[in-house]
Amino acid sequence: MSRLGIFVDRKTLSNSEQLNALIRCRDVAETLGHTANFIFPVDIKKIKKMDALFIRARTDPMNITYVAAQMARFHGIPVIDDPESIRTCSDKINMYSRLIKENVSLPKTVFLSKQELNVERVTRLFDDLGTPLVVKEPSTSFSLRVEKVSDIADFFKVARRFIKLSDWIVVQQYVESKYDWRIGVLDGKLLYACKYTIPSVTFKIQASVNGHIVYCGVDSVPPEEVPPHVIQLGIDAGNAIGRGLYGVDIKNNNGDAYVIEVNDNPSIESGEDDCYPHVFETIISHLFAA
Amino acid sequence: MIKDSLFTIQRGDRWHVISEDYSYKTDSYYTILRMETEGKRVEPSTAALIDAFVVPICLERAKIAGIPVCEWEISQAYVPLPSIIYGLNYFASASEFFVVYDNDTAKEVIKHLTNRGKYPFCYQKLEENAEIFRCIAIFGKTSASPEAIKNIAERIYKLFSIPLVKMAFVKTGKDYALSSLSPARYSHLSDDERSLLEAYISRQEFL
Numbered sequence: 001m002s003r004l005g006i007f008v009d010r011k012t013l014s015n016s017e018q019l020n021a022l023i024r025c026r027d028v029a030e031t032l033g034h035t036a037n038f039i040f041p042v043d044i045k046k047i048k049k050m051d052a053l054f055i056r057a058r059t060d061p062m063n064i065t066y067v068a069a070q071m072a073r074f075h076g077i078p079v080i081d082d083p084e085s086i087r088t089c090s091d092k093i094n095m096y097s098r099l100i101k102e103n104v105s106l107p108k109t110v111f112l113s114k115q116e117l118n119v120e121r122v123t124r125l126f127d128d129l130g131t132p133l134v135v136k137e138p139s140t141s142f143s144l145r146v147e148k149v150s151d152i153a154d155f156f157k158v159a160r161r162f163i164k165l166s167d168w169i170v171v172q173q174y175v176e177s178k179y180d181w182r183i184g185v186l187d188g189k190l191l192y193a194c195k196y197t198i199p200s201v202t203f204k205i206q207a208s209v210n211g212h213i214v215y216c217g218v219d220s221v222p223p224e225e226v227p228p229h230v231i232q233l234g235i236d237a238g239n240a241i242g243r244g245l246y247g248v249d250i251k252n253n254n255g256d257a258y259v260i261e262v263n264d265n266p267s268i269e270s271g272e273d274d275c276y277p278h279v280f281e282t283i284i285s286h287l288f289a290a
Numbered sequence: 291m292i293k294d295s296l297f298t299i300q301r302g303d304r305w306h307v308i309s310e311d312y313s314y315k316t317d318s319y320y321t322i323l324r325m326e327t328e329g330k331r332v333e334p335s336t337a338a339l340i341d342a343f344v345v346p347i348c349l350e351r352a353k354i355a356g357i358p359v360c361e362w363e364i365s366q367a368y369v370p371l372p373s374i375i376y377g378l379n380y381f382a383s384a385s386e387f388f389v390v391y392d393n394d395t396a397k398e399v400i401k402h403l404t405n406r407g408k409y410p411f412c413y414q415k416l417e418e419n420a421e422i423f424r425c426i427a428i429f430g431k432t433s434a435s436p437e438a439i440k441n442i443a444e445r446i447y448k449l450f451s452i453p454l455v456k457m458a459f460v461k462t463g464k465d466y467a468l469s470s471l472s473p474a475r476y477s478h479l480s481d482d483e484r485s486l487l488e489a490y491i492s493r494q495e496f497l
Contacts, residue, residue: 011408041410044346044364061340062314062380064364064410070347074354087340093320094336097327113317138315139380167317 002288004029005039005050007068009057021269022056028280034288039068047071052287053079059086059265060139078290080283081264085244089264092138092170095241099259102240105233107134107251107258108173114163122155129173136170137162148174175258177251180216181226183234184266184279185246187286190235192268192276193226195219196249220274233257245283247272291476291484296321297491305332308453308491311473312339313383333451342450342471343384345376345412352468355449357442359468360414360460366407369396373413374422374460374469377403385456385472389422414469416460423459423466426474426483429490432457433482438466446471454487 006025013019026036039046039053041064047053053072059065059081066086072079081089088094096109108129112121125133135158137145145165147158162169179198184191197217223231234248237259247266251258266272273279296318297308305325309318312334319339325332334342341347349359360374369375372391376384382403390396403411425434430447432439443457446468456474459466479487 041364042366060380062344062382064378066340067344067346067364067378070341071350074350084337087337091315094323097323101327111320113320115317166315168315168320 002034002051003049004034004036004284004287005047005053006036007039007047007053007055007057007065009041009064012058017269018056025054025056025280025284029284032281032284034284041068044068044071047077048075050077052284052290053077054283054287055079055081055265057265060090061087065265078287080245080287082242082244085242085246085264088241089246089262090139092136092140092261093166093168094138095262096170098240099237099262102236104237104240105256105258106172107175107260110171111168112159112171113168117156117159117163119152122152122159125155125171126152129171132174134172134174135159135162136172138166138168138170175251175253175260177253180260181230181234181248181250181252181257182266182272183226183231183238183248183250184268184272184276185234185238185248186283187243188235188239190223190231191245191282192273192279193221193223193231193234194272194274195221218270218272220271220276222275227252227257229255230257233259237262291479291487293476295476299491299493303331305330306453307332307334308487309473310454310476312452313343313473314340334453335451338450338452342452342455343473345378345384345470348384348471349468352446352449355445357445357449357468358466362412362414364410364412366404366410367400369400369413370415371396372416372418372420374416375399375403376412376414376470377409378412379405379409381405382409383472384458384470387458387470389416414460417462419462421461422469423461425457426479427455427457428483428486429453431486433480433486436466438464442466442468453490 029036055065057065069079069083069086073083093111099106132148132150135147135149140146149155149158180196182194182196230250230252237248238246241262247263249260251260299306307322312318322332323336341351346362349362353359375388388399390399425432427443430444432443454474456472458469460469
């Protein structure tokens with residue numbers, strides 16, 4: 001019997017959907033004949049005693065999840081998300097660098113360092129990438145610290161705020177769409193697909209509207225109803241990062257598909273996998289097959 | 291050596307990047323990342339930098355490599371006394387640590403380092419007679435006199451390949467155990483350390 005560790009953090013475990021998904025994951029592990037052990041940050045030394053580790057908490061190289069991933073790696077324990085995937089996906093500069101290197105279809109993307117933050121350079125960005133522009137702080141997640149800007153004054157206001165958090169920021173061409181595809185990829189294969197419908201008031205996936213967090217609609221979509229080129233782009237984007245578990249966000253505008261981002265630790269708790277009943281089984285089997 | 295300046299030395303097909311702040315998402319970090327993306331062999335790597343400056347990862351890696359390290363634990367609130375405490379979150383830096391001897395101070399420090407209990411922290415229990423010893427290593431060389439430190443500095447350089455790094459040790463009796471690594475400011479260098487670093491940069495000292 002193998003032991004699966006499920007790493008959780010009370011700070012990012014905040015609603016019943018998440019808790020239900022964790023319990024479902026544990027039940028699946030037990031049905032497959034394994035034991036499942038929840039591991040909190042204070043239990044981190046227990047990772048050595050596990051046979052595989054599945055991280056279900058907000059990942060960042062600067063927080064405890066990265067310590068957990070590295071503990072697993074140092075002791076030869078298969079882990080999702082692996083340290084490289086966390087390092088790459090948590091930092092948009094790193095993530096887009098990989099995608100650009102592998103020629104994955106993206107909106108036009110430029111990195112801007114704080115030394116380059118001047119009117120001349122910013123004017124050229126609007127000329128090259130069009131109006132509006134999207135400005136991203138590299139550690140953004142759930143679309144926090146992503147802003148759409150329409151003129152130079154706006155650009156500076158947002159960029160100055162982001163530059164305090166990072167010496168380089170991301171500037172991107174704006175691509176309009178009514179919804180995003182989310183392609184779940186594991187080890188280079190399609191795991192699930194769904195649509196995230198964007199709230200009409202703002203262009204982001206999750207946004208604060210009048211001080212309230214607005215979640216997008218989630219619709220799981222069976223594979224035969226997903227455009228094949230969207231699935232292929234999701235797989236290509238995942239492969240550009242690694243062989244782990246990724247949620248790839250894709251905008252498909254008039255048949256031109258662009259990767260908006262690749263997320264490690266994708267959410268599997270809001271019905272993303274309704275059409276894919278074996279998602280947890282596949283993940284757990286993959287971990288133990290490693 | 292001006293604040294924030296960055297030096298790149300090429301030796302054969304290998305690049306060494308010298309900086310006083312290699313922290314995550316700094317210009318130095320991203321300069322290295324860009325060189326890695328271009329396929330250059332660059333030291334330190336971005337992966338090694340994160341490993342080195344996140345305290346528990348640094349100590350686990352060093353321990354596996356046979357370097358004497360402090361025992362560490364992760365906690366949300368409890369800390370035995372006396373201990374060294376490090377923050378463990380997006381805003382934490384290994385260069386900011388606190389030695390606590392009493393409960394009131396410990397509570398204050400933990401509140402500060404965890405943003406009022408939002409994040410876990412890392413502690414290292416100290417012996418009563420323990421002392422903290424800090425020094426700088428330049429390409430694995432240190433002007434600190436103890437032989438044990440000279441030896442550890444070389445091994446740390448082999449492991450992480452960081453040209454300029456500040457090392458913190460806990461000294462108990464005659465033994466030194468690594469507590470953390472952190473960036474080293476140019477302005478904190480002694481005259482000897484500065485000369486040594488300049489010799490490397492101007493290629494008078496060879497790697």
